[in-house]
Amino acid sequence: MKSTRFFPWFGFIFGAVYFLVPLIATFEFSLRMQRGIYSFKAYQVVLADPNFQASFSYSAIIAVLTIIVGIALVVPTAYLVQLKLPRLRPVVEFMTLLPLVVPAIVIVFGYLRMYNSSSWLPMTGSARSTDLLLIFAYVTLSLPYMYRSVDTALRTIDIRTLTEAAQSLGSSWPRILIQVILPNIRVGVLSGAFLTFAIVIGEFTMASLLNRPAFGPYMQLIGANRAYEPAALAVIAFAITWACMGLIQIVASFAPGQKR
Amino acid sequence: MAFLSIERITKTFGTLTTVKGVDLAVERGEFVTLLGPSGCGKTTILRMIAGFETPTSGTIRIDGKDVTGLKPHQRNIGMVFQAYALFPNMTVADNIAFGLKVAHKSASEIASRVKEMLDLIKLPQVADRYPYQLSGGQQQRVALARALAIKPQILLLDEPLSALDAKIRVSLRDEIRAVQRQLGITTIFVTHDQEEALSMSDRICVMSEGNIEQLGTPFEIYNYPKTRFVASFIGTLNILNGKVSDSAEGRILVDGQEIVTSRGLKGAGTGDALAVALRPEALSIGRANGSSNNLEGTIDEVHFLGSVVRIRVRFKDSAVSLDTFNRPNAAPPERGQPITVNFGREDILVLDGVAN
Numbered sequence: 337m338k339s340t341r342f343f344p345w346f347g348f349i350f351g352a353v354y355f356l357v358p359l360i361a362t363f364e365f366s367l368r369m370q371r372g373i374y375s376f377k378a379y380q381v382v383l384a385d386p387n388f389q390a391s392f393s394y395s396a397i398i399a400v401l402t403i404i405v406g407i408a409l410v411v412p413t414a415y416l417v418q419l420k421l422p423r424l425r426p427v428v429e430f431m432t433l434l435p436l437v438v439p440a441i442v443i444v445f446g447y448l449r450m451y452n453s454s455s456w457l458p459m460t461g462s463a464r465s466t467d468l469l470l471i472f473a474y475v476t477l478s479l480p481y482m483y484r485s486v487d488t489a490l491r492t493i494d495i496r497t498l499t500e501a502a503q504s505l506g507s508s509w510p511r512i513l514i515q516v517i518l519p520n521i522r523v524g525v526l527s528g529a530f531l532t533f534a535i536v537i538g539e540f541t542m543a544s545l546l547n548r549p550a551f552g553p554y555m556q557l558i559g560a561n562r563a564y565e566p567a568a569l570a571v572i573a574f575a576i577t578w579a580c581m582g583l584i585q586i587v588a589s590f591a592p593g594q595k596r
Numbered sequence: 597m598a599f600l601s602i603e604r605i606t607k608t609f610g611t612l613t614t615v616k617g618v619d620l621a622v623e624r625g626e627f628v629t630l631l632g633p634s635g636c637g638k639t640t641i642l643r644m645i646a647g648f649e650t651p652t653s654g655t656i657r658i659d660g661k662d663v664t665g666l667k668p669h670q671r672n673i674g675m676v677f678q679a680y681a682l683f684p685n686m687t688v689a690d691n692i693a694f695g696l697k698v699a700h701k702s703a704s705e706i707a708s709r710v711k712e713m714l715d716l717i718k719l720p721q722v723a724d725r726y727p728y729q730l731s732g733g734q735q736q737r738v739a740l741a742r743a744l745a746i747k748p749q750i751l752l753l754d755e756p757l758s759a760l761d762a763k764i765r766v767s768l769r770d771e772i773r774a775v776q777r778q779l780g781i782t783t784i785f786v787t788h789d790q791e792e793a794l795s796m797s798d799r800i801c802v803m804s805e806g807n808i809e810q811l812g813t814p815f816e817i818y819n820y821p822k823t824r825f826v827a828s829f830i831g832t833l834n835i836l837n838g839k840v841s842d843s844a845e846g847r848i849l850v851d852g853q854e855i856v857t858s859r860g861l862k863g864a865g866t867g868d869a870l871a872v873a874l875r876p877e878a879l880s881i882g883r884a885n886g887s888s889n890n891l892e893g894t895i896d897e898v899h900f901l902g903s904v905v906r907i908r909v910r911f912k913d914s915a916v917s918l919d920t921f922n923r924p925n926a927a928p929p930e931r932g933q934p935i936t937v938n939f940g941r942e943d944i945l946v947l948d949g950v951a952n
């Protein structure tokens with residue numbers, strides 16, 4: 337008995353220590369900006385910095401737009417692949433996994449070659465079109481998570497029969513997708529959305545190389561120049577990610593039409 | 597002209613032809629059942645009527661109008677699925693209202709129609725529940741209401757009862773039939789359960805391997821099956837292989853004993869092999885005089901079923917089953933005992949096709 341219990345517990349404690357100690361250390365350090373006492377001074381400084389507010393709002397807006405574009409792209413695609421083109425599934429799954437294999441820096445250099453100001457489609461020509469390029473880049477980056485969450489959610493409902501039932505009641509494709517399919521995979525879509533949010537908020541490489549005022553490059557800049565604020569920022573970034581995870585859990589338990 | 601007319605439709609998936617030139621004419625308000633074993637193409641025909649599959653060839657007409665090329669949402673057909681297929685994210689009332697909202701009906705019209713439908717299926721109290729809060733039988737009734745709410749021209753039901761347990765199955769089939777009669781809606785019902793088909797239908801269409809074997813009323817199908825397939829699929833008919841010994845007088849030799857039919861031999865000549873069917877309820881034990889047929893055999897098996905005792909009698913190659921009532925004061929029949937079975941000349945049904 338004792339030995340069978342020991343190893344799982346050892347693993348758990350080891351893992352917890354591995355993750356928690358640096359976090360606690362960072363948190364403790366972030367509280368020491370004022371000599372001799374613990375305070376939230378570093379957080380006050382960070383939150384009051386207009387650059388923090390600007391870069392964070394910028395990234396949040398980009399994240400929301402990324403989520404909207406991602407849902408509009410992924411939901412119909414995953415639906416059609418399951419319903420009409422099941423043979424394409426391995427191909428599509430492979431494509432959605434590519435962003436995990438190809439490093440972001442390679443992707444962004446590709447973009448810069450393809451869409452530079454002297455190319456056939458000069459998307460880096462103006463700030464707005466670069467924002468658009470950044471959104472598409474983030475859609476690509478979040479594709480593995482978004483596609484997987486949506487695809488898994490679609491598998492838990494009988495999309496074929498639901499689609500046919502709606503069709504026989506006179507419904508057209510857009511209405512089926514929006515009123516029948518989307519509400520029933522809402523949990524999957526939302527978890528994909530929160531994962532996307534967490535990725536976009538912290539992303540550095542693409543935003544930096546496309547020279548956009550995003551939160552990732554801001555964090556890097558602060559990290560290179562200050563002592564206590566970066567620790568506070570790291571804790572804030574962790575809190576945002578965990579809040580996203582928590583929200584996934586909460587929405588998952590509040591889905592109407594499902595057993596609780 | 598028939599209300600729903602299916603003309604020589606075929607359906608081929610890849611190299612497999614699953615519906616082979618089926619003709620079917622259904623009158624307005626009629627309840628027709630497609631009955632057949634698994635894989636015979638029942639669902640495929642239903643899905644072609646609904647527009648989910650396109651026939652490889654042939655025409656489907658509803659009320660004289662060719663609908664073969666129309667999309668499902670253009671056909672105004674109500675469909676009920678085996679798996680209920682209620683929208684899980686909507687309440688019962690919203691499920692029933694779905695088709696009406698699609699058709700842009702006014703809110704007051706939708707509300708009154710939903711109420712009317714809930715009354716029709718006798719579930720007025722469940723309007724605000726979600727599908728998962730209903731039993732299987734209730735869900736299927738809601739699915740029926742949802743399909744009927746849009747006042748479809750035709751109602752299609754694909755094995756709507758087979759996911760339910762036996763008791764609910766029986767009560768719900770009576771209820772579906774009652775609703776169908778009340779609305780007078782033309783209905784195609786798919787099942788592989790012969791009892792369901794016999795008890796519900798105006799006419800039954802017995803299918804096998806993509807073909808219609810026989811189309812007729814339950815009475816005709818049960819009492820006068822035309823083919824060996826129909827005879828063996830419907831009820832517990834006994835089938836005997838024989839050989840015509842005198843075609844003019846209807847004499848047939850079965851395992852060396854002669855029987856006579858008064859129903860004619862369907863053009864079989866003397867010496868031809870054929871198959872005949874006998875309903876269990878036409879058989880009695882003992883030797884009968886006069887014009888009745890007698891066959892001598894031995895008791896092969898005895899099954900005591902309570903009020904009924906089922907006996908299997910073997911002649912030589914053929915055997916028949918018959919039911920006798922249990923009699924507490926008489927000794928039950930025993931295996932190996934010789935026995936004579938008798939039946940009338942008019943009880944012999946000669947089946948199409950050669951015996952195998």
Ligand SMILES: Nc1ncnc2c1ncn2[C@@H]1O[C@H](COP(=O)(O)OP(=O)(O)OP(=O)(O)O)[C@@H](O)[C@H]1O
Pocket residue numbers: 609612614632633634635636637638639640641788
């Ligand atoms: N989309 C399809 N692609 C390929 N073959 C199909 C398709 N749909 C049906 N079939 C084949 O057509 C044949 C008839 O199928 P169908 O579903 O019509 O049978 P059924 O009579 O409804 O059987 P069951 O009682 O099992 O529902 C089967 O052999 C089936 O494998």
Ligand SMILES: [Mg+2]
Pocket residue numbers: 638639640754
């Ligand atoms: Mg079927």
